[in-house]
Amino acid sequence: MSVEPGGEVGGEITKIASEHAAQNGADAAAPSNHVGQAMRRKEDPRLITGRARYVDDITLPGTLWMAFVRSPEANAKIVSIDTSAAQEHPGVHAVFTGPDLTDLAGPLPMAWVPPGIEVNNPEHWPLAREHVRHVGDPVAVVLGVDRYGVVDAAEDVVVEYDALPAVTDPEAALEGPPYVHEQLGTNKVHEWSLPNDRLQAGFDEAEVVIERRVVNHRTAGAPIEPRGVLADYRAGSLTVWSSTQVPHFVRLFLAILLGMSEERVRVIAPEVGGGFGAKLQMTGEEVLAAWCSRKLGQPVKWIETRSENMAVNHQGRDQIAYCRMGAKRDGTITAFHVKIIADLGAYNMLLTPTIPALGAFVMSGVYKIPAVHTDVVGVFTNKCPTDAIRGAGRPEATHMIEVCIDQLAAELDMDLLELRRKNFVPSDAFPAEMATGVIYDSGDYDKSLDKLLEHVDLDAFRREQTELRQQGVYRGIGFSTYTEICGLAPTRVVGPEGFGNQAGFWESALVRVHNTGAVTAYTGASPHGQGHETAFAQIVADKLGVDPSVVEVVHGDTGTGPEGRNTYGSRSLAVGGESLARCAKKVADKARAIVAHQLEAAPEDIELRDGKFSVRGSPDRGMTLAEVAGAAYLNQVPEGMEPGLEETSFWEPENFVFPFGAHACVVDVDAETGKVKVVRYVAVDDCGKAINPMLIEGQVHGGVVHAIGQALYERVHYDESGQLITGTFVDYALPTAAELPSFELDRTETPSPVNSLGVKGVGEAGTIAASAAVTNAVIDAVRPLGVSYMNMPLTPMRVWEAISEAQGRKEGVSA
Amino acid sequence: MIPAEFDYLAPDSLQEAIQALADGGEDAKLLAGGHSLLPLMKLRLATPALLVDLRKVPGLHGIERENGSWRIGAMTTHSELEHSEQLGVVARAAGTIADPQVRNRGTIGGSLAHGDPASDLPAVMLITEGSVTLQGPGGQRVVAANELFQDYMETAIEPTEVLTEVRFPVLEGWGFGYQKFNRRSEDWAMVAVCAVIQQTGDICEDVRVGLTHMGSVPLRATAVEEALRGQSLNAENIAKAAQEAAQGTSPPADLNASEEYKRHLARVLSRRALEEAAGLS
Numbered sequence A: 001m002s003v004e005p006g007g008e009v010g011g012e013i014t015k016i017a018s019e020h021a022a023q024n025g026a027d028a029a030a031p032s033n034h035v036g037q038a039m040r041r042k043e044d045p046r047l048i049t050g051r052a053r054y055v056d057d058i059t060l061p062g063t064l065w066m067a068f069v070r071s072p073e074a075n076a077k078i079v080s081i082d083t084s085a086a087q088e089h090p091g092v093h094a095v096f097t098g099p100d101l102t103d104l105a106g107p108l109p110m111a112w113v114p115p116g117i118e119v120n121n122p123e124h125w126p127l128a129r130e131h132v133r134h135v136g137d138p139v140a141v142v143l144g145v146d147r148y149g150v151v152d153a154a155e156d157v158v159v160e161y162d163a164l165p166a167v168t169d170p171e172a173a174l175e176g177p178p179y180v181h182e183q184l185g186t187n188k189v190h191e192w193s194l195p196n197d198r199l200q201a202g203f204d205e206a207e208v209v210i211e212r213r214v215v216n217h218r219t220a221g222a223p224i225e226p227r228g229v230l231a232d233y234r235a236g237s238l239t240v241w242s243s244t245q246v247p248h249f250v251r252l253f254l255a256i257l258l259g260m261s262e263e264r265v266r267v268i269a270p271e272v273g274g275g276f277g278a279k280l281q282m283t284g285e286e287v288l289a290a291w292c293s294r295k296l297g298q299p300v301k302w303i304e305t306r307s308e309n310m311a312v313n314h315q316g317r318d319q320i321a322y323c324r325m326g327a328k329r330d331g332t333i334t335a336f337h338v339k340i341i342a343d344l345g346a347y348n349m350l351l352t353p354t355i356p357a358l359g360a361f362v363m364s365g366v367y368k369i370p371a372v373h374t375d376v377v378g379v380f381t382n383k384c385p386t387d388a389i390r391g392a393g394r395p396e397a398t399h400m401i402e403v404c405i406d407q408l409a410a411e412l413d414m415d416l417l418e419l420r421r422k423n424f425v426p427s428d429a430f431p432a433e434m435a436t437g438v439i440y441d442s443g444d445y446d447k448s449l450d451k452l453l454e455h456v457d458l459d460a461f462r463r464e465q466t467e468l469r470q471q472g473v474y475r476g477i478g479f480s481t482y483t484e485i486c487g488l489a490p491t492r493v494v495g496p497e498g499f500g501n502q503a504g505f506w507e508s509a510l511v512r513v514h515n516t517g518a519v520t521a522y523t524g525a526s527p528h529g530q531g532h533e534t535a536f537a538q539i540v541a542d543k544l545g546v547d548p549s550v551v552e553v554v555h556g557d558t559g560t561g562p563e564g565r566n567t568y569g570s571r572s573l574a575v576g577g578e579s580l581a582r583c584a585k586k587v588a589d590k591a592r593a594i595v596a597h598q599l600e601a602a603p604e605d606i607e608l609r610d611g612k613f614s615v616r617g618s619p620d621r622g623m624t625l626a627e628v629a630g631a632a633y634l635n636q637v638p639e640g641m642e643p644g645l646e647e648t649s650f651w652e653p654e655n656f657v658f659p660f661g662a663h664a665c666v667v668d669v670d671a672e673t674g675k676v677k678v679v680r681y682v683a684v685d686d687c688g689k690a691i692n693p694m695l696i697e698g699q700v701h702g703g704v705v706h707a708i709g710q711a712l713y714e715r716v717h718y719d720e721s722g723q724l725i726t727g728t729f730v731d732y733a734l735p736t737a738a739e740l741p742s743f744e745l746d747r748t749e750t751p752s753p754v755n756s757l758g759v760k761g762v763g764e765a766g767t768i769a770a771s772a773a774v775t776n777a778v779i780d781a782v783r784p785l786g787v788s789y790m791n792m793p794l795t796p797m798r799v800w801e802a803i804s805e806a807q808g809r810k811e812g813v814s815a
Numbered sequence B: 001m002i003p004a005e006f007d008y009l010a011p012d013s014l015q016e017a018i019q020a021l022a023d024g025g026e027d028a029k030l031l032a033g034g035h036s037l038l039p040l041m042k043l044r045l046a047t048p049a050l051l052v053d054l055r056k057v058p059g060l061h062g063i064e065r066e067n068g069s070w071r072i073g074a075m076t077t078h079s080e081l082e083h084s085e086q087l088g089v090v091a092r093a094a095g096t097i098a099d100p101q102v103r104n105r106g107t108i109g110g111s112l113a114h115g116d117p118a119s120d121l122p123a124v125m126l127i128t129e130g131s132v133t134l135q136g137p138g139g140q141r142v143v144a145a146n147e148l149f150q151d152y153m154e155t156a157i158e159p160t161e162v163l164t165e166v167r168f169p170v171l172e173g174w175g176f177g178y179q180k181f182n183r184r185s186e187d188w189a190m191v192a193v194c195a196v197i198q199q200t201g202d203i204c205e206d207v208r209v210g211l212t213h214m215g216s217v218p219l220r221a222t223a224v225e226e227a228l229r230g231q232s233l234n235a236e237n238i239a240k241a242a243q244e245a246a247q248g249t250s251p252p253a254d255l256n257a258s259e260e261y262k263r264h265l266a267r268v269l270s271r272r273a274l275e276e277a278a279g280l281s
């Protein structure tokens, strides 16, 4: 029997509300078992039917289009800029250059101030002042009524450059002039270390030491939707729609740079078509659109072209690492030292110099290495700046470790997996304090490798490999047993007093139950393709006993929910999802109190069962969330309790989370041409408790493709004069479905103790794991031809050259 | 990514199209499938003032067999060629062009008129010893494939001429092979080799080998042909002949393929294409 909520007066409204709820299914008692289900994505119908709203779909009356004049030079002084012809173009309202931006409060932000470390951080303005430092560096903007017209007009801006020699090789750049920023007298950005005083002892103990120069070349994020911004300044307030991962950061910085009070700035990330880190940024384009809108009193829109995206959206990786790994003859690894030279491009963007340092925290991989030491040197070059791209420092770290492990196994003539197992952090050691100073939350590395080997019969593979070689087919297998550090938080470690990022790393949530029992859940996370609306709805639904279909997850708008910390570093679920779970629990607690009050029971005796808050032991005495909401909004709440059914939470965890897993890749190498074909890819990942296994698979698929892309196909390349050679999708070769096998995925579930959901992140895991597996597989395939090591990208020519060289060596020896 | 301003015309007849080209002068360009021209315009590497679209012009479409020859309308798409297996090596090569979207729009006429040495069909036209028919203000002329391609993206077609059809002999009884090497299946050829062989028993009566992207124009590997003609078609002879594939070529190098690598590829792919054509693989 359920209590009829609503008294005399409110009865009618409540009745209407509950009828409405019945029609929409909001009042339905739903069993609380949505978490763990492979529920279809709530986002997909609008995406699949083309009804989603991206920045470019939003139009405001009177909008002016913004087009850029960008530098064709890699390094040059600006001698003069003549904008007169462009100003004359029909429909052009204004042309601005660097010196016009005098009222900006400061240059573009760089948010990393590591205690005790000096970081060279020359001013970086949205439009170049006097000097351009990479191809694509913006020099002027043209604003006008027509999207095409402003591009035509931009071509008529005449810029005279005094071209200077470009700096493109980061190692040469460290040696001195020319300098990217002349006034610094150096190209060095910073030196940072995660030191270990046992390093020397570790190498002293070692009986074998391998050294490799591991190159992790530059890649692009290449989101399918390039960036875009629409800024509307009117009546003293600014609204900005931006294709960004970090609307909350963008609001803060826009307010600061434009000298506006923060409450007057609203930033909305509408549908965002992929980010991959490339939209974790405070861009000059956003600042300019807002500044121009204020200046001209009209909305201003800029939609990035693919060519612009390839040239100026920040890029990733680009590290040369000198790796030394020491071990005893029995395979016990005693020390690992990595010295990274990171090519950061021409400027520091939001997090540029932190990225190579991030990898240091997992430089131990899944191994109990007693001494792990990472040194980072950042270098300016005349290239597009680098910053976070999916994995941000951890793919590089995993690549170094996992490639070195294979190299070490070869050196020791030891089985690849035996060497790994010998050094695994044992499953009973968690939480495990590592030589890097971080504490791995949970893990079971043998279990994931065992699971992988259920899919991959290694002995059978080796037999097949031998047979195939006799037929001239070079098949290889490569493994990567990885962990990574994600769920970025806690502030104590990542923030100003720890690693030095100038922010707090909590996440916010607001859960609002409406009159009808429908729920709106606000999160400070800002998804851009991952599926938060589904996973977060599943979490909230279970806490409140409703169906996920009546839980709307709202995100990416600084004007609606609480202050948020956005989406990056695989943190959304582990920080934002948990925050939302806790918030929903607060709402459920209040619901319990209301139900107890209504049913004259003790709150402790109210349990959520089959979608009803019911009295323990008498399941027929209970209320659905809709009924509770009815009572809450009729102020039929216990004495002293506020009416309404809504809560806000801010939460941050005590530690990071450390997903892990074991991947295997099988490739065939055409020894005559060097072409590599991935024939099998098997991934066993553990991201703790699965909220939605289908979303996990989607993330792993994309992540693995991202890394296969880097290993075999993708590469941003600048020639010696600093010209970008890979500016289109013809030259920047993203892999397509035709190049890839069907992935075989499996999981283990080792809950994280760091949050109540037991979850870890999975958005970057595939990318972090896979490049080493592919590289190791290719090397394994061509070892009989005399090749023992190669760096990515393993393009056909590179593999062919390595084989030819090895064969030449052989012939040289035998001759 | 945003082209410069241009005018657009879609005439109903060939005469009107030719007239429009003549009136438009240097700045007028024909538009077929647009899959070579539009990308260039978007990058502003081409800035024609007028596009004359051939899509409404009648009679430019279709595949017919006529007196031992194939006659293919200029506006016939790669996809139609791909699905006309009877065209042998032409169908095979067309099926390797880019992806289905490109093949559904791109045309044989556009591909030959564009004269990109990395495109698949030009070298194939060389080994089928075909020809193109050109219609201009002064009438019609026929140009043999080996005279069509003059330099990098330069053909014998005058700015006021329309390529209306392609003809090539039916190679009845010839075996063929096509080996295209690229990084991704949708990419242009780093190098491609096409081969046709006419054989009696295991003797090579005649052989033609074409090279894609080994120079500024598509090439015939005549040294390979000479080395194999009259020989017995075994693996050893084919391998030996294929060694000649790079002779006299000056392949354009890029980031992913040096000249040396391309020469190597030409030899490997020639061997494979010949083995395929001879039925040995």
Ligand SMILES: Cc1cc2nc3c(=O)[nH]c(=O)nc-3n(C[C@H](O)[C@H](O)[C@H](O)COP(=O)(O)OP(=O)(O)OC[C@H]3O[C@@H](n4cnc5c(N)ncnc54)[C@H](O)[C@@H]3O)c2cc1C
Pocket (backbone or CB within 6 Å): B029, B030, B031, B032, B033, B034, B035, B036, B037, B038, B039, B054, B074, B075, B078, B096, B097, B098, B099, B102, B105, B106, B107, B108, B109, B110, B111, B113, B114, B118, B119, B120, B121, B157, B161, B162, B163, B164, B186, B187, B188, B189
């Ligand atoms: C992503 C991508 C990948 C590609 N990969 C390949 C590949 O692997 N192999 C390959 O061969 N091609 C490839 N192409 C090119 C594609 O095949 C083009 O379709 C073809 O080269 C041109 O045909 P079109 O009909 O699109 O010509 P258009 O682009 O319309 O025209 C090309 C040129 O030819 C002229 N022209 C067109 N028709 C005529 C005519 N009838 N008479 C006179 N002049 C004419 C035009 O004025 C223009 O100068 C690719 C294209 C893209 C976009």
